[in-house]
Ligand SMILES: O=C(O)CCC(=O)C(=O)O
């Protein structure tokens with residue numbers, strides 16, 4: 001039976017380790033694990049349960065510190081050529097950048113992180129368990145690990161997923177969000193709205209940098225207004241053996257752009273663009289937001305912009321909270337390489353069309369790690385008449 005079903009059916013959502021004399025024995029039980037990492041920590045474990053232990057080659061190992069390129073939204077709004085060039089270069093070369101003067105109020109960001117921390121750390125487990133679901137399509141979902149029902153090795157992470165299928169209808173979905181802590185809905189809706197504005201401004205500039213202008217750009221921006229937004233509120237508790245596991249395995253994000261808000265605890269690591277397989281620890285500037293290109297923008301830009309692998313490392317002392325806001329067009333919209341960026345034979349089409357249904361079907365059937373979804377959409381030309389999808393790999 002799926003882990004999550006066991007957890008929800010157990011009826012002991014807020015129970016501690018009833019009757020067990022060894023925390024490790026209990027911690028290894030599927031039932032405890034299904035309730036999430038935060039709950040597991042409450043049981044007083046001192047060793048990492050075996051379900052979280054990665055094989056040696058997949059453990060975090062060494063990584064070096066790096067500063068992401070900085071994009072200033074004020075300059076971008078004014079269409080300062082150097083700022084537009086900085087955005088373009090960051091999306092082409094790194095797939096990641098940090099944005100300053102982004103217009104998301106410091107109080108709005110702080111409010112979001114504060115309520116997220118209280119959701120994971122102050123509420124009784126039963127409150128969170130009300131939102132547990134094994135259905136990856138559920139619009140409101142408390143879950144654990146990465147792709148819980150498919151993960152061979154589990155990730156040291158709990159999350160609250162909030163899906164807004166049409167950003168214009170945010171107010172309609174807010175009442176379905178958790179009612180505790182009492183300010184969760186208000187704080188999260190304010191932050192979600194601020195992210196929508198930032199996403200549209202960044203897309204506006206990115207389209208211009210890609211050379212998509214005039215009516216076509218206006219239409220796309222209009223579509224972004226009614227696009228989808230997925231908020232992943234992530235919690236990475238302090239881990240008893242952080243070198244043996246990850247908070248999130250290497251993955252790329254599915255949307256156009258992801259806006260990432262994080263607390264002061266480091267953890268995000270990005271695959272180096274040098275092709276040397278090195279992991280770079282992101283040191284964000286205080287007050288900056290981290291932004292990354294997702295699979296849909298790599299497809300739309302016909303490979304000019306890069307959706308880059310990233311992962312989350314955990315640590316032994318401090319819990320970390322982050323909020324990733326993934327933005328794309330409406331779920332039913334087909335994402336296709338922009339006609340302006342396909343130019344046979346010099347720059348042939350690199351990707352097949354995709355849509356949300358295809359992505360979800362893929363997630364339901366696979367772990368979704370590395371860039372396997374994106375690679376499943378890649379076109380490889382062995383000879384001019386055959387187009388077949390590329391096998392997945394983890395080089396980008
Ligand atoms: O917590 C982070 O730094 C990254 C989170 C992330 O990659 C995601 O939610 O997709």
Ligand SMILES: [Fe+2]
Pocket residue numbers: 251252253310324
């Ligand atoms: Fe991500």
